Amino acid sequence: EIVLTQSPDTLSLSPGERATLSCRASQSVTSSFLAWYQQKPGQAPRLLIYGASSRATGIPDRFSGSGSGTDFTLTISRLEPEDFAVYYCQYCGSSLWTFGQGTKVEIK
């Protein structure tokens, strides 16, 4: 079973700053099966990135994904007030899904 470990657990930043979130897989995964979600309190998760680096429809270009193998990164180039939320990486394999534990991006 693939385990995804995100770091850091919490990221304290100010609006306008750059956020870099990491997701490490316990074994190499196919990039096409790696996604990132954003979740705000009381809301369902929203797909941001699929296939490790493709932005979902309607997602601003300040969000970008990169990586391969076991190491993946979500970058938010300049934080907007609405970007403060919890972010999850996800492995959506053919047999099962796995989520990382989440990274909370909070206002410093």
Next chain:
Amino acid sequence: EVQLVESGGGLVQPGGSLKLSCAASGVTFSGAAIHWVRQASGKGLEWVGRMRSKFNNYATAYASSVSGRFTISRDDSKNTAYLQMNSLKTEDTAVYYCTATGADDFDYWGQGTLVTVSS
């Protein structure tokens, strides 16, 4: 507009059963895989299981934590999926989301329904 609406959540005693529904509108339901994901209060996301589309023989898979207790089904004629939960445990307490997924960014989530397992 695509909408997924879960229903059927509530309070149930340990050992009891509950059946959740997920009704879809505005989306071609029959071609989508349906997943259920849950989230305990203040915790992260946990995948529960999935049922693929008719094009993939309605194949199912479950997380080890629910395998043998939970069953996913669907009625494409009603654009509705179901999660039958038996032998419920206190640790099954969570908000349960259904999702409809397909190629690329075909990815839709319901608003979730709360299941509380308590005596």
